[in-house]
Amino acid sequence: MARRCPVCGKELTSDRRDPNYPFCSRRCKLVDLGNWLSDKYRISEPIPNSEGVNPETETEEEKK
């Protein structure tokens, strides 16, 4: 059973020894990596700063 490139859907001619596996080409590999990185940044954005250095919180305390 032939695998397909998850980026462009093209049938793979490469196997697991191919450096681009499981993508059909280096280009698709980079596209997928770019998507993965942008997803990661989007998800990590709303996570509050664990060090407690939040500028918004500091402003609220000054108002008191």
Ligand SMILES: [Zn+2]
């Ligand atoms: Zn591809």
